Amino acid sequence: MDALVASRITKRYTNHLALDQINLTIPQQTIFGLLGPNGAGKTTFIRIINQIINADEGQISIFGERLQQKHIGSIGYLPEERGLYKKLKVGDQLIYLAQLKGLSRKEATEKSKTWIRKFQITDWWYKKVEDLSKGMAQKVQFISTVMHEPRLIILDEPFSGFDPVNAQLITQEILELKQKGCTIIFSTHRMETVEDLCDDIALIHKSKVILEGSKKKIKNTFRTNTYTVEHKGPLNSTAVFELVSQRNLEDTFYRSVIKMKQDLNPNQLIRELTEITEVHSFIEQVPSMSEIFISLVKGESHE
Amino acid sequence: MNKIWLIVQREFLNRVQKKSFLIATILLPLIFPALMAILVYVAVEQKKNASKDVVYYVDESNKFMADTSKFIFKEFEGSIAAAKQSFQEDQSYALLHIPDFELSNPRGFTLYTKVNPSPNEIGDLEGMLENQIRELKLVKFNIRQEVLDSIKTDITIRTINVSEAGDEKTSDSKVLFGIGMACGIMMYIFIFVYGAQIMQGVIEEKTSKVVEVIVSSVRPFQLMMGKIMGLASVGLLQFLIWIILITTLSSVVLGFFGLDMPQQQMMNEMSQEYPDAQLQNQGTMEVLGLIGEVPFGYLIFNFLFYFLGGYLLYGALFAAVGSAVDSPAEAQQFMFPITIPMLIAYFGLFTFILDDPHGSISVWLSIIPFTSPIAMMGRIGFGVPAWQLFLSMLSLIGGFVFTTWVAARIYRVGILMHGTKINYKVMAKWFMMKG
Incomplete structure (x- = not known):
């Protein structure tokens, strides 16, 4: 069973076609690189998966089921334009975001405490986000993306803003999540990340998928x-x-x-x-x- | 629905846990009465302690009779030039020059002062001179004072409301006027303050970029409604605290200091000196009685209803504006069309609604949902026919359902747009956009 199958996804805006008949298959338990230049339609596609916007045509199935409202809880999304509530304390923030993903208050509290301990940042719990450095806030943001144990994790430019040490930490976490059975979609421009981490890739250009497959296979064809x-x-x-x-x-x-x-x-x-x-x-x-x-x-x- | 509730809770806690909320909620009902008390106290003290100013006068007409109720008059014997000279060296307040004037054409009165005199003092002096000249004229035309007194008449109309049931209720339009004005102004301020807070919150979410994370978990509509309802609950809590604080405070104050209030003391003293003042005192009691007769429960219920309705109606629009822009400064241009109906109602309140609460414009303004919260609060004290109230409430509910629908369509697109140049055409395009 594939983690995600998109068939003939089309999204039209008033002036242009954002996605044109996109077909994609993302196998389970892989790290999938979604590549493409700026404005190719990656963000639109990701927003459709997250049900922030609806596609005009085509359909998406996720773990064999048609994408519905209830899948919100099984998707974790780290958008490129990311942020947190500045005035809210880290603990309250994590609990709130997890609750919005469908966790009960008790579960949300437990999970966020576990992650806080794992990242060794327990003393941040009562700090407001505005008092954290950018890198610290990014860690909190990453926790909020994965703490509800989503089966599909979508990371849009996850390493922007991270120092090398934190980037390394996050990379470790991503690999660990894959080991546990998660499927991860990476949207990035950073080719070294793709080179290091991705198993499969798709290249979107001008609203179309122009290349898709496993990294090894693609490299072979381009020998x-x-x-x-x-x-x-x-x-x-x-x-x-x-x-x-x-x-x-x-x-x-x-x-x-x-x-x-x-x-x-x-x-x-x-x-x-x-x-x-x-x-x-x-x-x-x-x-x-x-x-x-x-x-x-x-x-x-x-x- | 569960998620809206989570957002409502979060918004509520965010605001209520702030120190500024506590300060505003507890201090505001204390600050206003305290300020008023201080002002009254200062004014009374000043009147009490003020010594009368000394005014020198040079009377060339030999007609002036010094009236010493407001000033101490001292006549200067000699020419005006000499008087000016000595006035310069003196501590006195002013020098009044009364030339030899024609009774039919009294002119040439001059007041010399070292500082600019207040309009009140000029008025007092003018009044005094006018009275004296009037009396001189009466003598000249051979009219006796008694004749004049008998012409003067004083009439007060007692107004009584006859309700459909046939009950008679004494009413005082001045009290109703005051209540209408206070409610209308309060409504205007509250809708604005809370509406602006919604907009602020939306802009904050957008600029801190947290919004995309949130809308991947909840529908934009849920986020918007949660925010609006969360703030509404903050507003209601604030009202509740105010009502409780004000009622307990005022009853405590009245019960405790009631008999010792300075005005009442003065009145008691006066009533001994002048039996006339007794009547005035009675009038005051009557007004107090009338205030007691105002149906506060009915008023508060309506105020809360129109606050909620008006707030929801405008709150949605404020949310839509907040979603479209990237900064509060940018929001300014879109605020304008939203504020126009509010301003119409607000100025209408002062110009015609309170003066003519049952005029057709007043009635229509109180039914149209965009102006009704303010206009209806202005009218409500004067008694509004049930069908008008019903129609107004119904259209307000319809109004906010409509604005919420429009706003939600703009909001869902707007919150995800960064750095776009926004105008009404773009917003209209967003509104038409498919999900």
Whole structure:
């Protein structure tokens, strides 16, 4: 059973089409990266999942059921535009937000105390949010997102505003939540996060999904058969590969970027290379998510 | 529904736990009577202690007879130039120059002072001179004082309300006027103060960005209604405390100091000197009796109803404005159209509603929901026919259902919009937008 299946989601605003026939499948217990440039429609899509706005067409099912009011309690949402009540004390705030998610007062109090202890911030309980630093407030905000134990957690740019130490802490928590069975949707521009954490991704561009699948599979399709080789003595293009660039490192050592011409496997290429030169290192140039992102978005916008 | 209740609770606690609420609620009913008491006390003391000013006068007409009830007059024998000279060196207050005037055309009176005299003092002097000249004229035209006195008449109309049931009730339009004005002004202030608080709260939620977290848990409509109702409950609590405080305080004060109040003391003294004042005293008692006759229960019920109704009606609009803007400064331009009907009712209160509470404009203003809270409170003391009251209440309920519906449609879009340039066209677009 998938955590979320969106089929033909369309949302139209007066002047433009925010989402155009979006189809997405988010498997359970994965970290799903929702990527896309600004204004692509990510936030609109997330708001539809959170039932803040309604889609004009299409439907969403969540854990096999059609999305309804009652699912509010099983979704945790950390919006990009986030904040807390400044004048409210941390404890009251957490209890209130959890109650709004459907927890009883007793449960809400217990859960928030557990999390406060876990993050070792018990002395903040009676502090007003306005007296906390930005990073501290972000921690409280993260607790409020996950404390009602949602099965689906949506994080919109979760690391903005976090210092590296806190970012590390939150990353740990996210991985732990995944271990426990949660599904996490990440909406972000930060490709290193995607690289590190995400299992599956979808790229939304100009209101459409232009790329979807597991990170590994996507990387495979975007392989360019390019390799970086360090070797002794200069190298020239052969029938098997084409020399893209070459740079002298020291003495007679060179670093070259080569591209396979024929449909060979890396072993065959190494065999070919060892015959003509002395190979010191051989690395396949796998495209980073960032490169894939840029090439797709740029390619689209040139059309 | 359960979630609205949570929001109501939260809003209520947020406000009530603030120190400012406690201060406003407890001090306000104390501050106003205390301020009034201090002012009255100061005024009485000043009158009591004020020594009469010395006024020198130079009388060239030989017609002036000094009346010493308000000033001490001292005649200066000699020319006005010499008088001015000596006035400069003197401690006295003023120098009055009375030239030799024609009785038919009295002119040329001059008052020399070292400081600017108050209009009251000028008035006193003018009055005195006018009286004297009038008397001189009476003599000249051969009219006797008794004749003049017999012309003067004093009539007071006693007004009695005849209700449909045929009961007769004494009423005093001055008391009703006062009650109507007080209720109307209070209504205006309360709707504004509480409405502004709703707007403030909405803007705060929007600027602190907490709103998107909240609307992922509750519907925007629930959030808006929770906020409005939470504040309404704060308002009702505040009224309740005020009513209890004021009634207990005033009964304590009246029972304790009632006989020792300065005015009453003065009145007792006067009544010994002048038997006339006895009548006046009776008049005061009558007014007190009339105040006792005003149906306060009926008044309070209506006040609360119109406060709640007016507050809900305007509160929703204030919430909509708050949702559309990013800062209170930006809200100013949208406040204007909201305040216009309130202002019409408010100024109407002073210009025609209290003067003519049963005139057709007054009646219509008290039925139209946007103006009825203030207009009806102005009229209510004078007795409003049941059908008008009923129609007014019904249209007020309809009015706030309507404004809440309109406001909710703007609110749900507005709270999620940041940094957009807002005008009425944009708001209309939001209103038309599908969920």
